[in-house]
Amino acid sequence: MTSAVTSPVELAALGPAGEFRTRNQQAIMDVAGAQVAQLSLVPPLYVHRTVSQLRAAGVLPADAWTEILTEAAKLFASATIGGLTVGEYQRLVSRVGGLPISTVRGATSSTAEWITKAADTVARACPVGTASDWRDPSTWHGRAVWARRGEVFAVHAAGNHPGTHALWPEALTLGYRIAVRPSRRDPFTPHRLITALRLAGAPNDQVALLPTDHSGADAILQAADLGMVYGGDDVVSRFGADPTVLIQGPGRSKILITADADWRDHLDVVVDSVARGGGTGCVNATAVFVEGDPAPLAEAVADRLARLPSLAPEEDAAALPVQPLASARVVEEYLARKAAGTRAWLGGDGIVDGLGDGSAVLRPAVHELDSPTAAQAGIELSFPCVWIAPWTPDAGIAPLRDSLVLTVMTRDGRLIDHLLNEPTIRNVYLGDQPTVWMAAGVPHDGYLADFLMENKAFVRS
Amino acid sequence: MPLLADKVLDLPFDVVPDPEEFIRAAMEWHFNPATGSPFWLRRAESLGFDPRAEIRSHHDLRRFPNVLPDLRDVHAEDLIARGYGDRPDVAGFFESGGTTGAPKRVVLMREWQDRLLRFHEDVLDRHGIARGLNWLGVVPSGPHIIGALFRLITERHGSYVFTIDLDPRWVKKLLAQRRLSDADAYAEHIIDQTADILRRQNVGALNITPPLLERLSRRRDLVDLVNEKVRAIMWGGAHMDADTLALFRTEVFPETIFLGQYGSTMYLGSAAERPNLPVEAPCIFDPYSPYLTFEVVNPDTLERVDYGDRGQILASHVSKGFLLPNNLERDMATRIKALDGTVGDAVADVAPVATFENEAVIEGVY
Structure with a gap:
């Protein structure tokens, strides 16, 4: 045996006032049925209050985010966070999700790389004819400016692969505040990533971890302006007609x-x-x-x-x-x-x-x-x-x-x-490129920014 | 001419009858052909036992079968005990929510209503709610007993009452059809009306269901308004989990008195929150024993669970005006020791019988 019997890891919600523990605790089991963690589930009231605090929060400039994300990537991939070394974190993800540990390790490094390059990926998604900021001198003569479609972005995270968490931090660099609802199959990765962001200087009111049951899950999407949901055909049929929800549907x-x-x-x-x-x-x-x-x-x-x-x-x-x-x-x-x-x-x-x-x-x-x-x-x-x-x-x-x-x-x-x-x-x-090929800066299912941003005419005098 | 009942059924609201004497007197009243209701007298023929002779304690109530389904078709007049004479003082007929099929009907006798009102007046006092407040009721109206009782309780304890219409069956229907935006619009319509009264009238206390209080709390201006005007919030009609209640008490409305009511049309009343509980303790509800009593039972065996364990709530109503023993509510709770001198269990952390997420989804990778 490689591990002694230890008490379950405690994962709090991460709200605008910091860690938030609730009485409603979700037991997280490993593949053999042993409890390895417990997760604070927050009620819909907390979801709504958090999202309105995120909405009211100030926006950090993209440069500030690049610094924070770079630092957070290092912490995510190497630091002891919430009492877990990177190795302990990876073992938990592997034991609970059943993923080969080498896959989890690979995802740790690729996530670190992707979030470091998040601002660059986002910049690639901006149309060449569009200014990313109205302050650009070219807007004096009239030009497209890139504008957010909302303020708060909700993510119903996937549990199949920790690498899926490399995507949503891109939204931070666009000025979005983010509410992440973790999957019970992997609450560890978003908890670690958001804690790393906070340790790297992200204010608590920019990104929150909101573990919930089903009613809270609906509340997150309802409260936020835009959302991203991972799921199968059921999710596609439920949200397919909703222009505020980006579906990450079946891969096939x-x-x-x-x-x-x-x-x-x-x-x-x-x-x-x-x-x-x-x-x-x-x-x-x-x-x-x-x-x-x-x-x-x-x-x-x-x-x-x-x-x-x-x-x-x-x-x-x-x-x-x-x-x-x-x-x-x-x-x-x-x-x-x-x-x-x-x-x-x-x-x-x-x-x-x-x-x-x-x-x-x-x-x-x-x-x-x-x-x-x-x-x-x-x-x-x-x-x-x-x-x-x-x-x-x-x-x-x-x-x-x-x-x-x-x-x-x-x-x-x-x-x-x-x-x-x-x-x-x-x-x-x-040609000889496996379907699993991916690279930072190349879209995975379109650019996330395609969904989050729009072009608006802007002229000034 | 009303017939005389054993005086143990007519004691003042705060005099506790001897539990066994009380049950025997109630059985005599409800099953004596001269005083019982047509409904129960008819039902007695197929019980297989004689309640007047064999039901001698609360424990014996368990021998009654589940008669709830019969309350869908029964003529409401047949629920009235004959002992009340030719001109029975009926306060009203009320109906269950209608979540599971057609609604079930009950009769509310004026006599039971008065007793209950007197009890709750006392509950509001014991929670430190000031007398003379104007109340606003945002609870189901029409055939739902909560709206009627709320109005009377707060009128007695407070000054004047404002109300709005609220039809929960329509909301349930919309939700069942997944017409979420329609359900949402209806709820917003309720909150708009609530907001108007809160803004324009002197409202000092609120009676509201937890989902509507949550929705109200999403509007910053209404939170401010409630904090400015409202001294007490009595909630009921739906569940509220402990984390939500704690947030309301500590963050959203920190200066307001919260009083929870766990009520049901089927037991003709509600169990009130135990006063003076510490903030971190679960919300405990004490039924008005020996009239309303709970037992927390294992849903499969119907045996009582241990103190501190979860089980389903088995509720009984026994009064002169109504009898409905052994009603398995669709709620789970933690079994808590009842107050001294009362019968049955107190309950805490009441929540609907769990429905699980669909775990049968196999295809897909997420």
Whole structure:
């Protein structure tokens, strides 16, 4: 055993007056069912009062934010915060979310890098014809000026990957104040990041951590001006028509390999796309379409994924996600039901590998589909689970729609044009770039600033 | 001619009857063919026991079946005890909220109403609420007993009462249809009317439901107005969690007296907050024993939970005017030791029976 029995980590809400502890405590369990933390859940009244204090707060200039974010990034990635060293923090995220510890470590450094570059990313999103500040001398003659669409930005955070928290700090540099509602699957990352921001000099009334139950979650969106919500089809149908909510919906990332490319040359990219980080990301590939017989590719991918070890998530070599055994069984049964009629190359006889402590590894699954239009290709599960389907030019781009990322191996320039101009495909990567590729300054699902800002005419005399 | 009941059913509001003597007298009244109500006399035929002979203590009330569903169809007149004679003094018929299906009906006899009003007058005094205040009621009106009782209690204890219309069933319907913006507009309509009275009239005390108090608190000017004018806030009609109450007491309205009421149409009254609790203690409600009594029970076995444990509230109303034993409320609470000399349990941290988030969502990565 690597850890002694310790009392649960206490996570307070982080409000305008500092830490706020409530009587309503949410127990946070690790994948084996042991309580490792407790979280103060705040009531809707506290949410509304906090958001109105955020709204009334002053705005810091972007330069000040760059300094704060740079310092906060260092603290986030290295300091002992709230009594947790970075290693202890990462272990908690791994034990609770079931993510391989290497994934959590990678997210710590990438988050530090992204938030350091937040102002630069935001600047890239500003149209070249638009001044970022009305004080720019060019506005004397009339020009577009970049303006916020509101004052307070609410974030219903995701719990699938700590790296998702690298995005919202961009809004700070635009003058937004932010209320983050953490996921119970990872309250640690936003708590650590917001504490780091405060230690680095961010005033308490700029960004708040508001853990809530369901009623409080609605209150955060209601109280704020704009919001961002992570979720599946349920979230899309609930908020899809609301122009004040930015939906981070299903990923359903895909790969297309046309006949002018040989999948054998791209196997590493395919495997990496499916499984990197444990396969729990919205950018992990859900389906691979190949022009020609999908069977040899499915066989090769299955062979590679089968070698991944079953380990507890906090082990250095862990590469697969871990869940409580009962939840893992539910996923397994769901997959078995949905996969009926397909050809299983891996995981056909089950994907659950119990670790003996109440938790279980979700082992990879590879299924071959017999048609490019098979419905299974849209089933995105939170572990390395890939559907491999045949594709023909006649099938066109319809099967490739609704993709956060599409990696395409082709030399057909017209096809690339079509894919790039298909609105439901959010990112197109050409050639040997895995779907999980990301870089600071390059949009993930559009720039966040596209949603937060607008162009207004401004002229003065 | 009204018939004479055992005098133990007619004691002054502050004289505590012997609990067992009281139950026996109540059973005699409600199940004697000369004095009982048509509803209970009819129901008695299929009870399988004789309440006049066999129900001798509060504990024995557990032998009664759940008759709540029958209160949907019963003719309200049939709930009136025959012992009240040809011209019974009925204060009103009232209805449950209607959350679960068609509303259930109860009868409020003037006699019980007077007793209850006298009790609550005393409660308001014991909480240090000044007499003679003008009250504003922002609570359900119409068929909901809270609106009627509130008005009478505050009229007796205070001076004058302002009210507004509030139809909670319409809000529930809107929410069930997920017409959130319509529900929101209705609630704002209520707050607008509240604001108008607060601004223009001398209002010294407020009776309001927790969700509407929260909504009112979102308007800065109204918070200031309440802090300026209102000395006491009596809340009820919905739940308020301990963290919200603490925020109201310490941050939002720090100078105001808060008095919680846990009431229900189905037990014809409300249990009032125990006075003089420390700020950090949970809000404890004491029912008006032996007329209103609670037991905190395990929802599956219906056995009483231990003190300090959570369970579902089993409420009973036994008075001359009405009988409704063994009513499992849709609320959970912590079991607290009742005040000396009273029957049953006190309750704390009352909250609706938990509904869990949909954990069956499998697809997706978030």
